[in-house]
Amino acid sequence: MSLNWFERGTYTTPAPDTPADYVAWAKRAYEHIRQQQQVPVSEPTPPPESPPVEEAPPAPTSFLARAAALRQSRLAALKASLVTSEPAAPEVAPVPVPTPATPAPELDEGFLWSAEILAAQGRRPEEVTLEEINWLQKLRQGLAKTRRSVLNQLKAIVGQGPLDERAVTELETLLLQADVGVTVTDWVIQQIQAQIRQEALPPELALKLLSGLLRQVLERPYQHHAPNLTPVPGQLNIWLITGVNGVGKTTTIGKLAHLATKSGYKCLIAAADTFRAAAVEQVKIWGERAGVGVVSNPSANADPAAVVFDAIGAAQSRGVELLLVDTAGRLQNKQNLMAELQKVRRIIDKKAVNATVESLLVLDATLGQNGLRQAQVFTEAANLTGVILTKLDGTARGGIALAITQELGLPIRFVGAGEGLMDLRPFSSYEFVEALMGI
Numbered sequence: 001m002s003l004n005w006f007e008r009g010t011y012t013t014p015a016p017d018t019p020a021d022y023v024a025w026a027k028r029a030y031e032h033i034r035q036q037q038q039v040p041v042s043e044p045t046p047p048p049e050s051p052p053v054e055e056a057p058p059a060p061t062s063f064l065a066r067a068a069a070l071r072q073s074r075l076a077a078l079k080a081s082l083v084t085s086e087p088a089a090p091e092v093a094p095v096p097v098p099t100p101a102t103p104a105p106e107l108d109e110g111f112l113w114s115a116e117i118l119a120a121q122g123r124r125p126e127e128v129t130l131e132e133i134n135w136l137q138k139l140r141q142g143l144a145k146t147r148r149s150v151l152n153q154l155k156a157i158v159g160q161g162p163l164d165e166r167a168v169t170e171l172e173t174l175l176l177q178a179d180v181g182v183t184v185t186d187w188v189i190q191q192i193q194a195q196i197r198q199e200a201l202p203p204e205l206a207l208k209l210l211s212g213l214l215r216q217v218l219e220r221p222y223q224h225h226a227p228n229l230t231p232v233p234g235q236l237n238i239w240l241i242t243g244v245n246g247v248g249k250t251t252t253i254g255k256l257a258h259l260a261t262k263s264g265y266k267c268l269i270a271a272a273d274t275f276r277a278a279a280v281e282q283v284k285i286w287g288e289r290a291g292v293g294v295v296s297n298p299s300a301n302a303d304p305a306a307v308v309f310d311a312i313g314a315a316q317s318r319g320v321e322l323l324l325v326d327t328a329g330r331l332q333n334k335q336n337l338m339a340e341l342q343k344v345r346r347i348i349d350k351k352a353v354n355a356t357v358e359s360l361l362v363l364d365a366t367l368g369q370n371g372l373r374q375a376q377v378f379t380e381a382a383n384l385t386g387v388i389l390t391k392l393d394g395t396a397r398g399g400i401a402l403a404i405t406q407e408l409g410l411p412i413r414f415v416g417a418g419e420g421l422m423d424l425r426p427f428s429s430y431e432f433v434e435a436l437m438g439i
């Protein structure tokens, strides 16, 4: 099978920790991506006159400023090294130039940041794709609002000097403002207090400690759940996608279908949201975009469980490996919604006895704690196994991810950050925390 896009990154191997390593890694990744695209070499900006590290300005006092300056100097070094190794460009200009599916990678600070995140997860530059680089940049941009509105202040507190009790109190307020939730905030503060009781925490270590604690919270559910949510190849997997109306269920189904076909799975969609007339049309459009068939029932007020029944039959006869079930987010009342979901679930359990079933709750990050409360009904009715967090682009409530894992005890399986087909990736606590806290 080709690359499996359902597998999340895990922070296992030690990161290359010298700037030179990162630059070399980013350079190889950049060249590899360009080769994949077969695009002519873009004109990099001219190298600085002397090696960038040497001409760096006098060290700024704040470690945050130092870290930012360090990445800038790495970027300059990366650009310079690419200029000196340009023979990769063919002598004869390739005419006509094939139009690349995606534009050539921009060699900027965002590229380097993404490269560092991938390198730190033990990835090899030769296996990195432009899509991953773009995704990480998107995630980082998406979380920028949270970072700016709250966590930048946090870094300011931590960056001022050794962490003391006063700073810890400010930190507590900030975590609550980011929708991290009371339980997680209390736990994080307790851990930090325990540390500073032993010794004053210098800023670098304080930030590292905080990042580690946030990651720990996000990783907790994996003690009881498999690290990856990957469809088992060669057999039927059924993913029931539930959630309040408008959170992004149908869009997510389109994106998951895309991940599935890209990873080589045979995929099918069941249009079991029969409550809204336009819902079936909408999911069909997504099916077309992803190149995946949709099973639906054209009659008004069709029974969703009957649609699922038909879809399972079709999936079994066509050897489908992943059946994605779109469901309604709103019915006349809560009881109807619960009853309908339970009926769909019964049909799945009866008709597809050997299937691996996942029940995934979609949550809209922009709704923060409110979204979590609204979703309560699904936790009661749908026998949930995981969460998909959408709309992480442009929310100041990115901290909700921590409250979700705490409150529901479920792993976040995927995150969505945009309305496009490619704007969904498996959740990685490392990438998430780095995008949230990274300098």
Ligand SMILES: Nc1nc2c(ncn2[C@@H]2O[C@H](COP(=O)(O)OP(=O)(O)OP(=O)(O)O)[C@@H](O)[C@H]2O)c(=O)[nH]1
Binding pocket: 243, 244, 245, 246, 247, 248, 249, 250, 251, 252, 273, 279, 328, 329, 330, 390, 391, 392, 393, 416, 417, 418, 419, 423
């Ligand atoms: N910015 C952004 N918008 C998103 C994302 N995911 C979904 N949306 C948008 O959210 C809106 C609702 O998405 P749907 O997929 O229709 O939501 P749904 O849960 O299926 O809604 P119902 O079928 O009414 O229950 C649409 O305008 C989507 O384009 C995301 O990750 N980012």
Ligand SMILES: [Mg+2]
Binding pocket: 249, 250, 251, 273, 279, 326, 327
């Ligand atoms: Mg929908």
